[in-house]
Amino acid sequence: MAIFATLEELKARLDWTLDADEERIAASALEDASDLAVHYVGRDWPDAASAPRLIRTLVLKACKRHMNNPAGYTQSRAGDETLGWGDVQGENAGTVYFTPDEQKLLQEIGGRKPGLISAQVTAWNSRRRPVAAGLVPVAEPAPDAKPFPLFSDEVEPW
Template sequence: MAYATLDELTGRVDWELDEDELRIATTALADASDLAATYGREWPADRAPRLVKMLVLKSAVRYLRNPNGYTQSRAGDETLAWSDAHGRDAGSVYFTREEIRLLENLAGTRPGLTSVTLSAWGSRLRPHSSGRANAGGLVPVDYEGGRPFPLLDDDGGPW
């Protein structure tokens, strides 16, 4: 399941792909699509967001242009250099950090902080001193503008 086609990929490169490059391009698209599903989620191929397709194509083209991950190449004295910037990903299909963030945002899986209401098993709200049924047990807060928060109770404690 690739999020982009070989025709879409060949339209993004500025040279004619030979037979070996076409084979490599096919596997690059599959690898980039698998990575997109890993960093994002598994979208149905026909309903994946356009940005996913664009990122897959961008990653595959980046790999086709530089399959060995070279950062420097000189003809005189045959100097070749690799960078540790992408670590083990150099010379393979990869997404940049920003591309990974985009995929996480698209999938709604971006890690972050959130608050979650927790309560102990079998606990219940204490009745409010006003006697209102929906008020629950609220504890006052000492700072200006602070809203009271609910206090849960069990049968054994004073609170």
């Protein structure tokens, strides 16, 4: 499975120099974000170079968000040592995650677009028969059955 970004690319996006523990956490975050990206896209690439560039960007963005706030705090006070987590992140607090908008982008890269679709439905073992405009098809009880006109006229169809 491809890891879509390197540790050096992530370091270039961070505002500080990583120590050994932070480098280990960052490498794990890159692996986790790449696995999540493959899940949302619905396919994998043999190497990161063959994957779309937007996937690398989204993986780096998720990893930077995690490295800036690894515990997922949404509130912090220095005076009384108050720390808090919000319900916005829910179960993703303290983990690498993609926002709902990032998830939609990844799904669209994989060809899965949300929305309504129209699918033609036919009965089992049935055959489509072409019908001229304005003619109503007739079941085939007799061999000479022909469609009859509903509102059709050769000169004036309406």
